[in-house]
Amino acid sequence: MTGGRTLLESRARAVVDYSLARRATLSGLSTGRLARHEVCDAQAYLLRAARYHGRAVNVACPLCGAGALSQVFFTYGDCFRGDANGRARRPRELLSLADEVPEFTAYLVEVCADCRWNHLLASYVLGNGVPVKRRARS
Ligand SMILES: [Zn+2]
Structure with missing residues (x-):
């Protein structure tokens, strides 16, 4: 895979690989258990995020065979507020965020x-692991 992903793996405190689930989805399609419209359902937001924040990967789409596949990271964590939660980010941003905030998950x-x-x-799961100071209870 790309260098960015490997670097993230070395920095991550936990990594979950979903390639088995992905394979199950693809085999569900080939056996007819899943319909194509159930899996080809990227919303406008996701398509836009992939276009502006994602990286084009040199891999053919497993469904249509087009070379238009890209990978994009979305970040969720208690440390993000409002709109920042669920934001699409570039790999480089992830690494600097990992130094700045205690914990978040990048998907x-x-x-x-x-x-x-x-x-x-x-x-x-990324972050510097430094617990956020809690306010003293009154
Ligand atoms: Zn496709």
Whole structure:
């Protein structure tokens, strides 16, 4: 995989790989258990995030075969407020965030701009691990 992902893996406190789930989804499609519209359902927000914050990967889309596949990270954590929670970010931003905030999870999603296939690939727990100071209880 790309250098960015490997670097993240070395920095992450926990990594969950969703490649088995992805394979199960793809086999569900080939056996007819899943319909194509159920998995090619990327919303406008996801397509836009993939376009502006994602990285094009040199991998053909598993569904339509187009080379329009990209990977994008979404970040969730208690340390993010409002709109910042769930924001799409570039790998470099993830590494600097990992130094700045205690803990967050980055979800790596694969998106096809052609057929709108999308699937979770992996999640990474990142952060500097420094607990946030709590306010003294009154
Ligand atoms: Zn596709």
